[in-house]
Amino acid sequence: MNAFQPHGSSHQTGLVIAVFGRHYSVETAEGELLSCVMRGKKGGVACGDKVTIRATGTDQGVIEALHPRKTLLYRSDAFKEKIIAANVSQIIIVVAAVPSYSEELVNRCLIAAESQKIRSILVLNKTDLTEPTQNATETLSLYEAIGYPLIRVSAIQNISPLKPYLKNHLSVLAGQSGMGKSTLLNALVPGAQRATADISTALDSGCHTTTHSRLYHLDADSAIIDSPGIQAFGLHHVSNEDIAWCFIEFRPYIGHCRFHNCRHLNEPGCALIIAAENGKISDRRLMYYQKLQQH
Known part of the structure; x- marks a missing residue:
């Protein structure tokens, strides 16, 4: 079946499986792929x-409307927002011992996920x-x-411990460059052929190989999105009041502090500070x- 439909034909629903700036690869219900642009100058x-x-033509189309989202995972600072993925049910935060990972970045990813009620899983890669x-x-x-699942895998040897966690989910891989996300994705989807690169031992960092987000189907009910490596994860969109709940x-x-407007920094009678002092x-x-509260 050819993707082309005459001008004026009926609209159809599609799934965005790749984003290239303001161009989008959209998969139709019949499995056809159309290269689309958004009507007007809107992005997002x-x-x-x-x-x-x-x-609008052979393998070409226009996105007329976005459907309501169940979730939206994104990062932000005071000036701009960067969408990572939509409608995901879980985030797979990939870390590795080499190069060094940022524990602060892990916490920021967890907060962003909790703010959207997205399940979080930690994957420790390179266990070899x-x-x-x-x-x-x-x-x-x-x-x-x-309470966060911690899955230990080696993307170059054995990823089977992760596979059960992906069933019936739209997952997104997230983490710093060099953590092995692309190698992990290639092991899950042999046909993906995501580019991989060696890490820099001198700089203790990975090379940025994934340049755009891409969705891959694992089975009829499961899919995974590979996203570019992130070195910073702004949380400007999460209010100070909500951040505490995301831990x-x-x-x-x-709600058990002496003062109802306690920020849990150094206030007397702070239930969180007391809990930390007691090892809770x-x-x-x-x-x-x-x-986070002091920035």
């Missing part, structure tokens, strides 16, 4: 978006690197203890929360 279309499209992996496991055990282990203590919550997590 993301991988995972469901859209109404109208074919035994000694550095042991150190990373000790650090990440904190997140496992508070899931803080929730039993919120992590000093480290409280420190990351307070650092």
Whole structure:
């Protein structure tokens, strides 16, 4: 079946599977791929978006409308927003011991996901690197203890521990460059052929190989979105009041401070500070929360 439909033909629903600036690859219900632009000068279309499209020529189309989103994962600063993916049900935060990962970035990803009620899973990749992996496991055990699944894999050897977590989900891979996201994606989707690159030992960093987001179907009910590596994750769109709630282990203590407008920084009678002093919550997590509040 050819994707072309005569001008004036009926609209159809499609799924955005790739974003290239203001051009979008849209998959129709019949499995056809159309290269589309957005009507007018509007942008803001993301991988995972469901859209109404109208074919305008062979393999070409126009996005007429965005459908309502279930979730929207994005980062922001005071000046702009960067959409990562739409309608995802879980985020796979990929970290590795080499190069060094940012624990602050992990916390920021978790907050963004919690603010949208998106499930979070931590994947510790490169477990074939035994000694550095042991150190990373000790650090990440904190997140496992508070309820986030921590999956240990080696993308070049065995990814089977991750596969059950992907069933019946639209997942998005997120993390810094060099964590092995593309290698992981290639192992999950052998035909993906995402570019990979060596890490820089001198700079303790990875090379930026993924330049655009792309959705891949795993089966009829499961899909995964690979996104470019991120080095910063702004949370300007999450209010100070909501940030505390996004630390899931803080929730039993919120509302129990001496002062109703407590910011949990250094106020007397702060339930979170008392909980940290008593070992009920992590000093480290409280420190990351307070650092966010002070910026």
